[in-house]
Amino acid sequence: MIFQNQNLKAVTVLIRAADAVHDAIKRDVAGYGLNATEFSVLELLYHQGRQPIQAIGKKVLIASSSITYVVDKLEHKGYVEREACKEDRRVTYALLTKEGHSLMDRIFPEHELQMNKVFASLAEDEVAELIQKLKKVGYEAQESDGAESRKNEEKERYA
Missing domain, CATH: 1.10.10.10 (Winged helix-like DNA-binding domain superfamily/Winged helix DNA-binding domain)
Structure with missing residues (x-):
């Protein structure tokens, strides 16, 4: 496999x-x-x-x-x-x-x-779920390089 x-x-x-x-x-x-x-x-x-x-x-x-x-x-x-x-x-x-x-x-x-x-x-609830999950991925991607300060500065990108 x-x-x-x-x-x-x-x-x-x-x-x-x-x-x-x-x-x-x-x-x-x-x-x-x-x-x-x-x-x-x-x-x-x-x-x-x-x-x-x-x-x-x-x-x-x-x-x-x-x-x-x-x-x-x-x-x-x-x-x-x-x-x-x-x-x-x-x-x-x-x-x-x-x-x-x-x-x-x-x-x-x-x-x-x-x-x-x-x-x-997509149903309305699926769009809301998509938004929430994409935000999570975006936040994790920001954290993955260890740049915590950049995460805080760019958090508004996903608002």
Whole structure:
């Protein structure tokens, strides 16, 4: 009998599933003239309001070096504007413009329907269980390199 390590199989399945979901998101938002990163930033600003540009990268899982470029593109499209912080000159906020809000009011419900289709084969309790189990895997992966401080910093990634 050949022993198959289920943990290694789980990694492969997880990565393939994540890639497939990411591809579904890319296809969906491409119809609105956006890439997945731009949509992620718009979605963050739509649901959480203005954000310090420096903090956006951690929240939408993109490299901090890319944030300025993405915000520039969204600003050029008229969806985002920058606002200087009055208390701290080092901080600049990104926030949705009226056009950005209007866009998200129009496209977010459609995006939500597309994501519902991605998870259509799971019951609501199965989705909740999936979320809980993926969080556990994520926390363990963070701990596996012994970087306890990094675990605490990045715990919000899975919130």
